[in-house]
Amino acid sequence: GEDVEQSLFLSVREGDSSVINCTYTDSSSTYLYWYKQEPGAGLQLLTYIFSNMDMKQDQRLTVLLNKKDKHLSLRIADTQTGDSAIYFCAGGAAGGTSYGKLTFGQGTILTVHP
């Protein structure tokens, strides 16, 4: 099965860029997702990338995918205090009974200091 790993903590200053990293083991993951979870809340989908893409940009968010190294990163430009949350990367397969069955990383706690 899929194994997804993330660094546990990241601390940045407001206005700096944040880069959250993730590695995964299953190359059959068709989609890779980034979810954000604020304290006491559910998971909010931030962005996703297809496995046949290298990069995806969406406003302040940039996702980079290195398929050879099975490495995924999320860059948040101009990080704000409201970005403080836990960020989960997750992988999912395209078809069969695994569709929609996501494997989550452990989550990275992002703390943004004023």
Added chain:
Amino acid sequence: DTEVTQTPKHLVMGMTNKKSLKCEQHMGHRAMYWYKQKAKKPPELMFVYSYEKLSINESVPSRFSPECPNSSLLNLHLHALQPEDSALYLCASSQDTAGLAGGFLGTGELFFGEGSRLTVL
């Protein structure tokens, strides 16, 4: 409407109680999920319903009993729980499961509710 609504938001129950968690979505999604999340841990999949049929049960103890009355509703019936079952229970939905529809549809993203925080005394 892009929301998944879960009730109740908080639930406290004793080990002999019977209670239910409810989840509703009106996005026309045909797959619905229950996840369990402990503090500062990733969500763990419990059950997947596809077209109102249970398609995945991740070896969940029988004291958790899911039910999908129709394509918009998902329940989780709780009975004789243990204190270690205290957690945030997240419901999610997605557009489809490709295994039944044939071919690939959608991008597989899950839309999550805000969760029901369960405390078992």
